[in-house]
Amino acid sequence: MSPEGRGERPRRQHRPNRAHRSNGAHRSNRTHRPDRSRLTAFEVIRRVAESDAYANLVLPGLLRERDITARDAAFATELTYGTLRLQGRYDAILAHCTRGRALEDLDPEVLDLLRLGAHQLLGMRVPVHAAVSQTVALTRHVVGPAPTGMVNAVLRTVAETPLQTWLDQLAAEAEDDVARLSVAESHPVWVTRAMRQSLLSELEAAPGRSSDITGELATLLAADNRPPRVALVARPGLIEPDDLADQVEAQTRQRPARGAYSPCAVVPGAGDPGRLPAVEAGAAGVQDEGSQLVALALAAAELEGRDERWLDLCAGPGGKAALLGALAAGRDCRLLANEVAPHRAGLVRGSxxxxxxxxxxxRIGDGRSLGAEQPGEFDRVLVDAPCTGLGALRRRPESRWRRSPADLATLGSLQRDLLTSALEAVRVGGVVAYVTCSPHVAETRLVVEDTLRRSGGAQLLDASEVTRTVAVSDPDLTGPYVQLWPHRHGTDAMFLALLRRTA
Structure with missing residues (x-):
């Protein structure tokens, strides 16, 4: 029995630090009741698995509903996102600790409990006795007593080996660099290969870049596992960036940084963006700098002729539409925001x-038919195409486990149809921006090149040159496409191509 179980004062070296005391790390094993933070993390992960929910949408609501705040909320957040991000790594480690029992033979709830325990042991500064005892208590509460002995034994086996030793062992077992990086940085092998191919295609376009693809790939995958910084957009004409920064400073008592690339970006670093007056009023919003840049680039691209009517072909949930709408208002232009899903169209109205x-x-409608319905009516068109979302794995870590290579065929056909419709909807001399939050070449340059060959009557512009004209610092882009990266730019891996209709 532990010192806590005997009622003795624990030795200093075993005391949990203050960040975890309120999460049950100091509680007696006699209660067997899990703390709310761990229970909340478990419930979020189960909803992600069972109903395809997104953790970043479910977790904040549960924290508010249960009045979990401050350190407890931070603990639950790290436990949830860290477990989801590093699931592949932990599964590889756990497979060595289950005494020959395959992970797929475990009940899904038990496997998720083991992953939560492994993250506490290997990814957070939780003492071994606290991580194990609290995970066992959580197991008893949500599953029952039967698996508690196995959970205890497996987690104690995990804890016997330091993380780096585990990683060295997994690396020695990998068949090649892609497999090694996949397990170490917790990405499916097909995703790692896709990232590598995208980096290689950039190298072909810019031979002067570093040719250490394996090293850069490792850096990229590691960046996917770091939580993204929150960026705010000051929508032009609605609020100035300095005024938005003043509101952040009033809330946090710290002057926020300005964006590294977007002239509209403010980076708060702390505080609750949703409670800022400008965000509540819609004059500002939470928006990644990469998302801001691609919208700004479309608005800055040179046109031949009039500049009056703009189109956002796939507008939901409305972040880019709000930025384009603010820019359009300043030029006395009009924006049609099209969205096929009614509930997402409602989000666009709100944004x-x-x-x-x-x-x-x-407008609620299928973007694939809009070009035929309104041919040549628009001067600027944005196609923010549905994609695998591999460029936003920092933000939605569960996406890496939810997507598969089979998705590419369905999405690729949709992406080509949408881009074709956009080229029909734009007038001669007008510009189309094709955007995805994915660096996968099958969703980016291949879509653009195939559509150009099939449709004719359009030319590819140098999107990197246009982006440099709106960026506040040089983002070091190779052109003619723009590919942003979390490890180079600190943004989501946004892709941008600009096309001008010529006939």
């Missing part, structure tokens, strides 16, 4: 509500 009345019209 653009602060834009001056009459600037943005929200």
């Amino acid at each position: 653009t509500a602060a834009v001056p009345a009459g600037t943005v019209e929200v």
Whole structure:
């Protein structure tokens, strides 16, 4: 029995640090009741697995509902996201500790409990006795007593070996660099191969870049496992970036940084963005700098002729539409925001509500048919195409386990149809921006090149040159495409191609 179980004062070296005391790390094993933070993390992970929910949408609501705040909320957040991000790594380690029992033979709830325990042991500064005893208590609470002995034994086996030793062992077992990096940085092998191919295609376009693809790939995958910084967008004409920074400073008592690339970006570093007056009013919003840049680049691209009507072909949930709408209002232009899903169209209306009345019209319809219905009517068109989301794995870590190579065929056909429709909808001399939050070549340059060959009557512009004109510092892009990266730019891996219709 532990010193806590005997009621003795624990030795100093075994005391949990203050960040974890309120999460049950100091509680007696006699209660067997899990603390709320661990229980909340478990419930989020189960919802992700059972109903395809997104953790970043489920977790905040549960924290508010249960009034979990401050350190407890931070603990639950790290436990949830860290376990999801590093699931592949932990599964490889756990497979060595289950005494020959395959992980797929375990009940899904028990496997998730083991992953949560492994992250506490190997990814967080939780003492061994606290991580094991609290995970066992959580197991008893949500599953029952039967698996508690196995959970205890497996986690104690995990704890016997330091993380780096585990990683060295897994690396020695890997068949090649891709497999080694996949397990070490917890990405499916097919995703790692896709990232490597995208880096290689960039190298072909810019031979002067470093040719250490394996080293850069490792850096990229590691960046995917770090939580992204929150960036705010000050929507032009609705609020100035300095005024938004003043609101952040009033909330956090710290002057926020400005964006590294977007002139509209403010990086708060702390605080609750949702409670800022400008965000509540819709004059500002939470938006990754990469997302801001691609919208700004479309608005800055040189046109031949008029500049009056803009189109966002796949507008939901509305972040880019709100930024484009604010820019359009400043130029006396109009934006049609099209969205096929009614509930997402409602989000677009909410996102653009602060834009001056009459600037943005929200339409519910299939973007694939809009070009035929309104041919040649628009001067600027954004195609923010549905994709695998591999560029936003920092933000939605569960996506890496939810997607598969089979998705590429369905999405690729949709992406080509949407881009074709956009080229029909734009007038001669107008510009189309094709955007994805994925660096996969099958969703980026191959879509653009195939559509150009099939449709004719359009030319590829140098999107990197246009992006440099709007960026506040040089993002070091190779062109003619823009590919942003979390490890180079600190943004999501956004892709941008600009096309001008010529006939």
